Amino acid sequence: MPVAIWWIRRDLRLTDNPALQAARKSGYPVMPVFILDERLMAGPLNRRQRFLISALADLREQLHREGSSLLIREGKPDEVFLSLFKKTEVVRVFAEEDFSPYARNRDEKVSRIVPLTLTKGLTIHPPDAVMKPDGSPYTIFTPYSRKWVSLPAPFLAASVPGEFLPTNRFPASGSLPEVEPVNGSTATREEAETRLALFLSLRIDEYAEHRDRMDRNGTSGLSPYIRFGLLSPGRLTAIIRQEAADVGTEGRRVWLNELIWRDFYQSILYHFPYVKDGAFQPKFRHIPWRDAPGDLQAWKDGLTGYPAVDAAMRQLKTTGWMHNRARMITASFLTKDLLINWQEGERWFMDQLVDGDPASNNGGWQWAAGTGTDAAPYFRIFNPILQGKRFDPQGNYIRRWVPELRPVPDEYIHEPWTIPPLVQTSLGLVPGRDYPLPIVDHGQVKERTLAAYRASST
DNA sequence: TTTTGAGTTGTTCGA
């Protein structure tokens, strides 16, 4: 029996899914397939992989309820399709496009084995739809976003549940690895919908005001769900734009801007794939980074002696998620204070983050390091103390993630090394013994960093 | 072709 395959990669949803819709429209029975790519699933599974596996288990249940099934295979995708092709008459494979260099290479290989149709959907506007009048890609966010906003919405029509479901039941086969659920990020459709509804009803109008506060629950908390397509960016945009006309538009506008940033970095990775391996700006390819494994480890462990940095790094290590503001603070600290190559940070974040995305992560790190698309002013060196005071005024974010600092009064919480000896005694907390002294002096590193960047650009 | 305005999310200093 001839079939169409819906090849699931990072679009784990049954509604408003262009790849699934295209497979359905082919008229052939649709066989949903997920391939556990041996090159992506090697070794112990990180949080992101565990989230993916859990979300897949949930998707499999949804498929079962709808009278369909999920086929799971393991190996190299091209080889998997070759063997599938031998047993089944695969008319065509439908999948959502993916712009990472690895994914593009993988899809190119697969397309030599089976007819492959890639559909839109990873981004709201495809990378080659947002271009300058002369046909070249934007490299600065603001003009990119102006153009983005001026374009008509590409796909507003969300399909009704059930409308495009695969209706033919194949014997389910293959199994998913047993994984520990990711603490704090329940990987189900239901959880995604609940979070979205709560964010839209309770927090989005205050988003512009609260998003930077590390001590508040002001962000959407949707990133892992968008990362794996449990929520589609197209649908989110439709919701925002539809409701923006009525109420509290500022928070909505600012949140939409974050989705545009996501598109922007996907576009950068698509048009400039070399950013995966180094600086976007050639003049910053030769910064004399420090080789300092001890400092790098202290950063990873949240033991730098700067409370805001340490709180953030421990939040990451504990939960797999970090507040956006904290991502900037820790990235600035690694690159500008410790003068350690941003690629070390990029790798660590990809190791730890449940929402880690190659395009956004790379773009964010290059922005922080000043090597990226932004015309990075040389003076953009975050002061980790000031940032802490500004975005965690009472130090509650710090107290949450750095338990040894819990008893410290507000006035010293961002600079525990300044606690007077008498207060140390009454608190029973000695900086240097119970919590690290700063591993670098922020006041001193500035000159070193400026010199290193100057050395690269001349 | 030339010109002009501008560039995510900062920091510091001095009035």
Next chain:
DNA sequence: GTCGAACAACTCAAA
């Protein structure tokens, strides 16, 4: 405490 200016020079985007 607040506020505005300085902090390089460069490249990009658009008129």
